[in-house]
Amino acid sequence: MEYILSVKNLKTDFVDGDQVVHAVDDVSFDIREGETFGLIGESGCGKSATCRSLIGLLKENGTVSGGKVIYKGQDITHLRFGEMQKIRGHEIGMIFQEPMTTLNPVVKIGVQLTESLPDTMNKGEKRKRAEELLRMVGISDAAQRLEAYPHELSGGMRQRAMIAIALAGEPKLLLADEPTTALDVTIQDQILKLLQRLKRDLNMSMILVTHDLGVAAQVCDHIAVMYAGRIVEKADVHTLFHKPRNPYTYSLMCSLPSMVKKGQRLEPIEGMPPNLKEMPAGCAFAPRCRYCEKICAEKTPELEEIGKGHYTRCHLWKKLEHVEGIVEREG
Amino acid sequence: MEENQNTLIRVRNLSTVFPIKQTIFEKIKKKPQKAVRAVSDVSLDIRKGETVGLVGESGCGKSTLARTLIRLCEPSRGTIEYEGIGDLGKAGKQELAKLHRQMQMIFQDPYSSLNPRMSIRSMFYEILSVYHLCEKKDYEKKTKEILELVGMPQEVLDRRPSAFSGGQRQRIGIARALVMNPEVLIADEPVSALDMSIQAQIINLLTDLKERLRLTMLFISHDLRVVRYISDRVVVMYLGKIMEEGETESLFQSPGHPYTNILIHAAPVMNPEIRERSYTIEGETPSPIDTPSGCLFHPRCPYATEECGKKIPELKMYRMKDGSIRKIACHFPLDREELTDAD
Ligand SMILES: Nc1ncnc2c1ncn2[C@@H]1O[C@H](COP(=O)(O)OP(=O)(O)OP(=O)(O)O)[C@@H](O)[C@H]1O
Numbered sequence: 001m002e003y004i005l006s007v008k009n010l011k012t013d014f015v016d017g018d019q020v021v022h023a024v025d026d027v028s029f030d031i032r033e034g035e036t037f038g039l040i041g042e043s044g045c046g047k048s049a050t051c052r053s054l055i056g057l058l059k060e061n062g063t064v065s066g067g068k069v070i071y072k073g074q075d076i077t078h079l080r081f082g083e084m085q086k087i088r089g090h091e092i093g094m095i096f097q098e099p100m101t102t103l104n105p106v107v108k109i110g111v112q113l114t115e116s117l118p119d120t121m122n123k124g125e126k127r128k129r130a131e132e133l134l135r136m137v138g139i140s141d142a143a144q145r146l147e148a149y150p151h152e153l154s155g156g157m158r159q160r161a162m163i164a165i166a167l168a169g170e171p172k173l174l175l176a177d178e179p180t181t182a183l184d185v186t187i188q189d190q191i192l193k194l195l196q197r198l199k200r201d202l203n204m205s206m207i208l209v210t211h212d213l214g215v216a217a218q219v220c221d222h223i224a225v226m227y228a229g230r231i232v233e234k235a236d237v238h239t240l241f242h243k244p245r246n247p248y249t250y251s252l253m254c255s256l257p258s259m260v261k262k263g264q265r266l267e268p269i270e271g272m273p274p275n276l277k278e279m280p281a282g283c284a285f286a287p288r289c290r291y292c293e294k295i296c297a298e299k300t301p302e303l304e305e306i307g308k309g310h311y312t313r314c315h316l317w318k319k320l321e322h323v324e325g326i327v328e329r330e331g
Numbered sequence: 332m333e334e335n336q337n338t339l340i341r342v343r344n345l346s347t348v349f350p351i352k353q354t355i356f357e358k359i360k361k362k363p364q365k366a367v368r369a370v371s372d373v374s375l376d377i378r379k380g381e382t383v384g385l386v387g388e389s390g391c392g393k394s395t396l397a398r399t400l401i402r403l404c405e406p407s408r409g410t411i412e413y414e415g416i417g418d419l420g421k422a423g424k425q426e427l428a429k430l431h432r433q434m435q436m437i438f439q440d441p442y443s444s445l446n447p448r449m450s451i452r453s454m455f456y457e458i459l460s461v462y463h464l465c466e467k468k469d470y471e472k473k474t475k476e477i478l479e480l481v482g483m484p485q486e487v488l489d490r491r492p493s494a495f496s497g498g499q500r501q502r503i504g505i506a507r508a509l510v511m512n513p514e515v516l517i518a519d520e521p522v523s524a525l526d527m528s529i530q531a532q533i534i535n536l537l538t539d540l541k542e543r544l545r546l547t548m549l550f551i552s553h554d555l556r557v558v559r560y561i562s563d564r565v566v567v568m569y570l571g572k573i574m575e576e577g578e579t580e581s582l583f584q585s586p587g588h589p590y591t592n593i594l595i596h597a598a599p600v601m602n603p604e605i606r607e608r609s610y611t612i613e614g615e616t617p618s619p620i621d622t623p624s625g626c627l628f629h630p631r632c633p634y635a636t637e638e639c640g641k642k643i644p645e646l647k648m649y650r651m652k653d654g655s656i657r658k659i660a661c662h663f664p665l666d667r668e669e670l671t672d673a674d
Pocket residue numbers: 014015016021023042043044045046047048049050059061062097276493494495496497498499524526
């Protein structure tokens with residue numbers, strides 16, 4: 001078996017009043033065992049919706065309306081609740097983007113943590129393991145912190161408690177949705193190293209959603225860039241950082257604060273992402289794209305393979321043939 | 332300490348501690364009650380119109396300091412004075428109401444700071460009406476305007492907070508703070524969930540407000556590139572205390588405290604060929620309950636000597652090699668020239 005996870009033409013919709021938000025539109029990717037697959041893209045482009053779709057944890061108004069999710073050869077797209085429960089935790093674990101949306105505010109951290117440990121452990125073993133997990137994610141005074149409620153932890157400690165809960169089940173595939181946004185660089189490094197070690201020791205695979213390109217460069221093997229619900233570029237990490245061939249990817253990389261001198265204005269991508277309820281004809285990025293030509297507004301570009309394993313969704317990608325990647329620009 | 336005409340917020344010896352609940356066993360045994368020392372003896376001046384960046388390890392007390400400044404946490408010691416309001420400890424209801432109007436906070440955790448049952452429209456209309464920010468007929472226009480400034484689409488007004496992405500919720504939090512036209516903004520990780528492009532847009536927006544309205548800001552962030560870009564001055568905290576404080580560029584170019592030095596060099600590089608970071612911190616995360624003796628950083632400091640474990644270094648002023656003045660709490664600061672008359 002080659003892939004631990006295959007996502008084929010995934011579509012996810014949310015009902016919003018009498019309209020439909022097409023949050024994920026025809027997304028496909030494969031993940032090998034032991035691989036880290038990065039998902040990046042503009043806020044609101046469908047990264048979390050993609051992850052949540054994989055394990056059936058969409059909000060009530062969301063549905064997977066098309067495509068397939070194959071985990072270890074099994075189609076898990078529309079599993080019943082009970083069957084999905086068996087997969088969640090020990091097979092596929094998830095670190096959610098905002099700890100407060102998933103941690104129970106009135107239950108102690110220790111209880112929430114032990115709940116995710118396997119039932120084969122007895123009470124004493126669970127307690128010991130829970131303390132160990134907290135220490136692994138860099139939380140001191142573990143014994144005391146198990147007695148704390150979520151609001152008694154700092155933002156970054158809550159995020160690390162979430163990570164500990166996801167790791168408690170020793171998942172084979174970890175969906176990590178922005179797992180280090182609340183962490184300073186030194187603790188971030190410790191957590192990324194911990195994840196790398198688990199990948200090695202348990203042969204864990206991982207989907208990493210992040211907006212931090214430094215983090216993506218440090219740990220990802222492959223990366224997909226999303227825009228307005230679709231994948232617009234997909235490549236191995238080296239190709240993406242050295243030779244981006246999609247105008248959106250390229251513009252995203254140009255808006256970093258380190259690229260400009262102090263006092264100079266930062267350069268966000270002009271304009272707004274399209275309305276996901278009424279996607280325009282043609283390329284979704286066209287109104288904001290500096291390379292845009294007539295064809296872009298007329299025809300929707302397909303995801304095209306332009307090099308081995310390098311895909312881009314752009315009619316005019318050849319125009320970018322000479323642009324330098326972020327590695328060269330950061331120096 | 333130097334006095335400044337323009338000081339807007341004056342913090343002196345501020346401490347905020349959270350006592351840990353005791354078990355019955357501990358109570359019977361009459362064990363001393365322990366506490367998390369989240370903020371410990373912090374003194375700080377924030378001047379009108381300046382942006383102060385606040386950085387430090389996760390859990391070191393940044394949010395607690397911010398929350399104490401706007402009285403969402405009770406300080407256990409020390410004073411906070413505001414120009415025009417006076418000592419917050421003695422402030423009455425009216426003064427506190429005035430404070431809450433002038434000073435807005437963007438919370439680190441947008442989800443828990445938004446009312447889940449209220450649509451975005453009702454939330455903004457309520458603020459606009461309670462604070463008389465504009466006429467009723469302009470509510471919709473004003474709401475759309477502020478949402479556009481933070482890059483939010485317009486068709487979302489009737490959604491509730493749960494129907495947004497993480498970064499969209501964060502921007503709703505920013506818009507809510509800015510719609511009040513605050514004089515002081517405490518921004519606790521305001522761009523942590525945003526992609527680079529929207530981060531750039533928000534930072535440009537804050538820079539404009541700073542220039543046009545002389546907005547004063549306390550800016551907490553783990554992203555040191557952003558802190559370097561936006562702040563005039565930077566304060567570095569570790570385990571509840573200030574370790575270093577100084578002018579941004581100088582501090583980034585020649586950090587004086589060993590912890591600052593590691594922090595600003597430990598960011599990942601944007602190069603997939605370089606996967607190891609050259610600077611990291613070894614050793615267990617220290618406890619804010621049983622804090623280390625002497626210098627708080629000594630168990631992990633690469634330069635620690637025996638003295639460091641025994642004697643607490645005070646936050647003192649130094650003249651750095653580049654001529655700037657810096658406050659550093661370390662027995663052996665890096666890159667300094669001579670001691671100026673401290674305090
Ligand atoms: N419950 C919901 N109802 C309606 N629309 C929703 C709902 N949840 C998400 N959306 C919309 O779907 C789109 C994708 O959301 P998603 O959370 O996947 O974004 P994201 O890529 O994770 O963004 P971020 O980086 O900000 O977290 C967004 O535009 C969002 O507004």
